[in-house]
Amino acid sequence: MSDVKKVVLAYSGGLDTSVIVKWLQETYSCEVVTFTADIGQGEEVEPARTKAEALGVKEIYIEDLREEFVRDYVYPMFRANTIYEGEYLLGTSIARPLIARRLIEIANETGADAISHGATGKGNDQVRFELGAYALKPGVKVIAPWREWDLTSREKLMAYCEQHDIPVDFSKSKKKSPYSMDANLLHISYEGGILEDPWAEAEEDMWRWSVSPEAAPDQPTYVELTYERGDIVALDGKAMMPHEVLETLNKLGGDNGIGRLDIVENRYVGMKSRGCYETPGGTIMLKAHRAIESITLDREEAHLKDELMPKYAKVIYNGYWWSPERRMLQAAIDETQKNVSGVVRIKLYKGSASVVGRKSEQSLFDESIATFEDDAGAYDQKDAEGFIKLNALRLRIAAGKGRKQD
Amino acid sequence: MSDVKKVVLAYSGGLDTSVIVKWLQETYSCEVVTFTADIGQGEEVEPARTKAEALGVKEIYIEDLREEFVRDYVYPMFRANTIYEGEYLLGTSIARPLIARRLIEIANETGADAISHGATGKGNDQVRFELGAYALKPGVKVIAPWREWDLTSREKLMAYCEQHDIPVDFSKSKKKSPYSMDANLLHISYEGGILEDPWAEAEEDMWRWSVSPEAAPDQPTYVELTYERGDIVALDGKAMMPHEVLETLNKLGGDNGIGRLDIVENRYVGMKSRGCYETPGGTIMLKAHRAIESITLDREEAHLKDELMPKYAKVIYNGYWWSPERRMLQAAIDETQKNVSGVVRIKLYKGSASVVGRKSEQSLFDESIATFEDDAGAYDQKDAEGFIKLNALRLRIAAGKGRKQD
């Protein structure tokens, strides 16, 4: 363990990663660089500076990455209408590649030869951090304390703090949640506690970002999202930066009880886990993006996107953002978004986001053809006969040769 | 047109198909057999008998197919979590193959050489009826009056009625809706009218099966769905036949404002069309089926199902239920459902159906492994290192050879 000289740690400023700072210094006799990012988790990041200083850290990186996070990760992912296992909007998964990249960039800047993180050995996040790190700096050393140390219970962790003068009031600043949580601009997640029983309903006071549908306003809220080339550029006609868009939609969605999700998902490491998620803005964005695509995408490219989406979601969930297969899929997805521009009108009401209108100068909806009224010859109904006849030909030949079709 | 001797017509008892009876008799000088089915559209089918008799029809089939419809079509389709274009639950599409099959069976019973239907030349339904018919009886003659005749406006249709003594009060029995509608146990659909403008919000009084979320009860309703091998066999512990399940869920869902949908979809014939749908029971079923699968399916079979689903949905939407590719996909899907048994608990509230619990004796959720607490060695966190290292190997080699990963 003596060959590590300097390690960059993804540092939240919380108790666990503070212990990791000390443990790294001790175990590896190495210098620790801390990296703390604001990706919209809703907590101040600046306090991490004094905490890190108190732990003897000399190189401290504290950064506001909200804009980059939404623009370069969340937005590209939403172009694909990405959902994992039919439900999960990948709120945690999509933040990891950004953190991994900054860890490696800081390692390069500071001459560090290792990176470290506070993810456990059971979860997906270790995989996402480390695949990203290895992809971007193949010779990097990765230290995952939770897989190495013997601080396997809260008691041992507290004992370690006492031995090493780590101020435990770190964790007293707010009431310890019974849940393991992760938050960023896209979502907040809850795991553990009573959720470990998939039959148990989540308690109302667990949810932090949204009111319950029951408590939401009795009047619906309407919002109009303006798209350009697949991305939202304005809300209710007001131009916004990507992270402002997401913050605004989070507020609107949360106020209307939108975006709660309770699922059992399949982790990449092989187990099932129960998770609850609040993704107010993302839930609206998914609905709206599909709606703008519904009038601007060609049918076959839309269907091909639908077929590729589960693969793309799996690539991101499993931690392969920085991979050739993700870039390959992204190239296909982005190719389709050139004309995905226009406006979608959404109604928010007590837990539901419903599309009520969509319009676009790029619209492929052709009222003159689709109409139930007289179409003045825009569409010749007789064409349908040949269309059906030839599409049926293979089935007729088979049936004629005695093949059973039912 | 003289070579048709007898034609079986899908007859609703309404004005349009009554005109078709007469038009077929006249144009083809052939005998017409009518077939009217109760598939849960919510209207009496028995009155079709006297109407058909009045038109001189001698062979009249009136059947209650609700059970068969749900058991043999709706249920198999829901095993795949089927959605077309991310939104549409295929309520109309899934009823057509049943009608096509009965038309052909009746043609065989009555010695008819042709079938006929009242679908227009612009829509998907003509394709679904006819592909089914050709697949099941390759030499059958199909007559699609809307593609042949010149009764292209309501005025001409009325004039035809007057000329031919078809009682127009047929259509006066209820106020003519401004929408083109189709209903069965799975859904009711609306097209046309103001919906032809995709930006226009549907009017509240259009919806027939559900109250508005605003008008739904202020207290949530809970329901428990019991699954056996992928299909619902009981609600709240009470065993039910498939069609009773769907009827009950329709009632529960409709009462709570659940299952409204407003989309622009891509028709097989090449145009986009705007449709609104109410699928109260189906919306609940989709959510619940995913939830029971989330604890009983293996990860990889679940993901493979997700990848195949868009294809399967397209096959059904486009009218290929009676095809080798549908059977092939169904074989794969059904293979996965052997262990999809257990109970899902759903909360219904003002437009939303939320999963709040799921349990199964076949559950693959392993709390002893998934836990955040001490797992007593059930999972060795050190395994994760090798797992990540080898999964990263190809990325590291590439990066080591200078390939850019971002």
Added chain:
Amino acid sequence: MSDVKKVVLAYSGGLDTSVIVKWLQETYSCEVVTFTADIGQGEEVEPARTKAEALGVKEIYIEDLREEFVRDYVYPMFRANTIYEGEYLLGTSIARPLIARRLIEIANETGADAISHGATGKGNDQVRFELGAYALKPGVKVIAPWREWDLTSREKLMAYCEQHDIPVDFSKSKKKSPYSMDANLLHISYEGGILEDPWAEAEEDMWRWSVSPEAAPDQPTYVELTYERGDIVALDGKAMMPHEVLETLNKLGGDNGIGRLDIVENRYVGMKSRGCYETPGGTIMLKAHRAIESITLDREEAHLKDELMPKYAKVIYNGYWWSPERRMLQAAIDETQKNVSGVVRIKLYKGSASVVGRKSEQSLFDESIATFEDDAGAYDQKDAEGFIKLNALRLRIAAGKGRKQD
């Protein structure tokens, strides 16, 4: 039929399309513009000029499109290792979009309102020409004489020639083949005649581009293909234009009996047809491209390409080159070719093209890791245990819960 003023015809200079010139002039009372292209079919195109002039054509286009054909159509297609139904290299399919585009461009230049072609109503080529034409000029009128006229036998055709003074020696210039053939730089195809019996072996004298394997030299020929970004840029170290590459490989392949194929394929119009093909150069290119990819592509992008390939092949076979879905797939494919550079060594011998070596500065083959000898720690075999354990976890949990795995 009076509304067509000027029509651009894909004119081969042969008997059939000469009849079409006359028939169009007569039937539509319109001006005919002929377009004749050299795409490597192995026949002079210049004689088409005097023939067209003799038929009264005033606007005559004769063009050498060989370079464009290989560079913009054949090469992009081969980047995907494209094969239809496991065997067919799409030699005919890939030439049609080029012809369609030139037809439309010429229509635009000459102010023509229609295009026409000599493909029959049973085949794929009509679809490919017309989908391309409609995609590039949506209002164009398409005239497909074989679907319209009554010249349905050779006798009627000859009678028409006599009536209209079309010199029949057109067809006497070479012995009439019993097969329907199509040729371009990529392949020559044979259909009809005794091939209509799928059990009958093709006669040796049918094949025109290749010697039989039996007649090929007794010594193997070696050739080295140099790739840059997925495309061949040199043979045996000599830089060449794309069409020179293909011409040279056709010669080498043909001399060594390579590239014959005898299949039954599924046409887009719904029937099966038997076809024989000679694709000497293309057969070598497919082998070689896979080989250069085998050392330069990442595993997962290679696998994703393999999964997408059948779709891409179907898109091209069915005539959708000019479509959003083709562009979407091409974007994904092209994204992977950036590093597909290097050299492949192929052995040609009596019908077989075998890869015997491949090298690249972009190679991801890492001998230091792959070696069976001591790898000096480049790969830690112990990592494999964790890799296997976590990959097995879902299977173990299922088996532990009593799921049968066999």
Added chain:
Amino acid sequence: MSDVKKVVLAYSGGLDTSVIVKWLQETYSCEVVTFTADIGQGEEVEPARTKAEALGVKEIYIEDLREEFVRDYVYPMFRANTIYEGEYLLGTSIARPLIARRLIEIANETGADAISHGATGKGNDQVRFELGAYALKPGVKVIAPWREWDLTSREKLMAYCEQHDIPVDFSKSKKKSPYSMDANLLHISYEGGILEDPWAEAEEDMWRWSVSPEAAPDQPTYVELTYERGDIVALDGKAMMPHEVLETLNKLGGDNGIGRLDIVENRYVGMKSRGCYETPGGTIMLKAHRAIESITLDREEAHLKDELMPKYAKVIYNGYWWSPERRMLQAAIDETQKNVSGVVRIKLYKGSASVVGRKSEQSLFDESIATFEDDAGAYDQKDAEGFIKLNALRLRIAAGKGRKQD
């Protein structure tokens, strides 16, 4: 290491696995059960008995599994036209699940708590053995000596033999090949040695099962394969058991220089490796199976099979034969094979296997429709117009709205 009581070892009788017997006995102080199977590797298995006895083994299993191997593994795999990465016929991969299953069954019969194998930590075979073992007996202990011991060079291995009185003439019985080889009825593989340079051509004397194309007979050989439901049941009209079929085709293929392959492939553990393979019978089987499918499968099921095949190949290559996803895919594949019956005629000549005829009572090839001659109305060419028009509609609408299509 003291908790293992009895271990079942996949024992070849060769030097390496003999060392493993001793090493297991010593290291784990446990009883060793040996299992040696004839799967067509071409070596006597009975001599393994005395060797095992000499090592003190009391429970010795020696079995002829050739029939089971071909019937239950090779045949089902060939129903899918399975190829990994466009080239590899999975000869090694498909034998591993059978060995894994027998290892586990013998463990159950003998009360063993562990299994062991001689595969290294770099390859795919360890993964295939162990995934199978864990899937079939989740609590089994797996011992992979090559990942544990320090006998990392041939010198150390020999020293170990001397120390432990293991007769080294074990390995002298035949000249030590410079290649790492694996053989069974489906193929023989070569890795290592000069093959570690992907540019180096394999030496002629490496190949063991086939003559070189140059040395093959100057006259072609013809063979007729009779299929029933996707499997070969007779050759040249003579009924045969599955393993007889494969043995016969291996002989025919090998005599005609067929089935050599030289590739660089992507291993599941993350590296590329160069391998040469001889698969004479399998190469013929693949060609022939596609040919019988070409006349008996519906187009869309054939295309869907082609799309699923790469997934299925990857599942097998990676070692997931005993998995829900393999069963799911197999269900889909097997569903399509009901009518895959008939005869294929193949010409074998100097390295090539060419299909020259195919016939079937289940044939969907309809000469009366496909013919270039007068079809007496079997196919109405006018249908093609509507078919093309509606297929083009979405492209025309897009072009009409100004979308660029090129």
